[in-house]
Amino acid sequence: MSADPLSDALAVADARSVFSGGFTAGGSWAIRLRGRDRLKVNAVVRGGCLLVREDGGEPLKLSEGDVVVSDGRQAYVMCSEPGPEPVDSADVAVDPETGMARLGGGEVEDVMCVSGHIDLSRDSGELLRRALPEMIHVRADAAEAPALRWLIGQLTEEMQPHRAGGEFASDQLAQLVFVQVLRVCLTEADGLPAGWLRALADARLAPALRLMHGDPAHPWQLEELAGAAAMSRTTFAVRFKEAAGVPPLSYLMNWRMSLAARALRQDTTPVASLARSVGYTSESAFSNAFKRAMGVAPRRYREAARTEERDARLRS
Numbered sequence: 001m002s003a004d005p006l007s008d009a010l011a012v013a014d015a016r017s018v019f020s021g022g023f024t025a026g027g028s029w030a031i032r033l034r035g036r037d038r039l040k041v042n043a044v045v046r047g048g049c050l051l052v053r054e055d056g057g058e059p060l061k062l063s064e065g066d067v068v069v070s071d072g073r074q075a076y077v078m079c080s081e082p083g084p085e086p087v088d089s090a091d092v093a094v095d096p097e098t099g100m101a102r103l104g105g106g107e108v109e110d111v112m113c114v115s116g117h118i119d120l121s122r123d124s125g126e127l128l129r130r131a132l133p134e135m136i137h138v139r140a141d142a143a144e145a146p147a148l149r150w151l152i153g154q155l156t157e158e159m160q161p162h163r164a165g166g167e168f169a170s171d172q173l174a175q176l177v178f179v180q181v182l183r184v185c186l187t188e189a190d191g192l193p194a195g196w197l198r199a200l201a202d203a204r205l206a207p208a209l210r211l212m213h214g215d216p217a218h219p220w221q222l223e224e225l226a227g228a229a230a231m232s233r234t235t236f237a238v239r240f241k242e243a244a245g246v247p248p249l250s251y252l253m254n255w256r257m258s259l260a261a262r263a264l265r266q267d268t269t270p271v272a273s274l275a276r277s278v279g280y281t282s283e284s285a286f287s288n289a290f291k292r293a294m295g296v297a298p299r300r301y302r303e304a305a306r307t308e309e310r311d312a313r314l315r316s
Contacts, residue, residue: 005200005213012258013123017174019116021099027106030079030086039118040070043152047111052077065140065149097161131195138184148180194245202243212252217279257293264302271298
């Protein structure tokens with residue numbers, strides 16, 4: 001692995017971002033959006049609107065250039081103003097060529113929003129989802145917003161019908177959009193729940209995280225990690241647990257299990273070799289640790305992953 005925890009986590013979670021459409025709107029309108037247990041992404045390309053969460057709270061005003069990422073567990077409504085009865089996104093007619101819907105009765109389409117999702121179905125330990133707040137609002141004036149705005153603009157261009165290479169380019173741009181959103185989170189760590197992303201945002205803790213990610217098989221001790229953070233053992237342990245939600249060595253074990261799970265899904269490395277690659281000298285010790293973390297033994301996990309992949313290929 002690298003010493004870049006953000007890239008590592010994205011690779012291990014195998015997060016896949018997809019932007020496939022959106023809507024234009026004019027007049028009075030409202031649409032209910034559901035993440036369906038995936039991260040839901042909406043970017044306002046033109047105009048502005050309101051976002052109302054169905055679990056309550058003040059409406060969120062969205063302006064041109066804003067991006068919203070929801071954790072997918074709660075539905076929310078995007079609307080021109082409070083009051084209109086929302087139509088469910090599943091019931092909206094979509095142009096099959098552009099993936100875009102038309103909302104409202106106004107003659108002028110003064111709002112345009114592109115939408116997508118981030119598939120975390122391969123993130124068996126919910127590494128990413130648990131590190132993110134329920135909703136992320138990236139304002140157009142945020143430090144990372146200019147790059148994000150450019151990416152969204154390029155995405156909009158690539159989503160035009162019959163554009164050569166458009167599908168491939170859209171997939172790559174969608175991945176970069178998610179990276180930029182996470183970078184914004186790193187600059188606004190106060191809004192993050194306890195987890196690896198919040199720990200990475202702490203400049204004092206980040207060196208210790210980079211050590212663990214750079215060499216996960218090394219038998220790291222608390223003294224070494226505290227030294228990298230230039231803290232005493234006690235201060236480091238307390239600060240790390242407050243930020244990451246778990247003690248440093250528990251984090252290391254969880255990270256090793258995430259790496260092992262990815263390897264079991266993706267290759268045929270013998271379990272004994274895999275155990276050594278994540279710091280275990282005994283296959284049985286690794287298997288016991290993996291079963292405690294994932295609820296199933298490594299070989300059964302690999303068999304289930306292969307079955308799931310085979311079934312997905314048959315469905316496609």
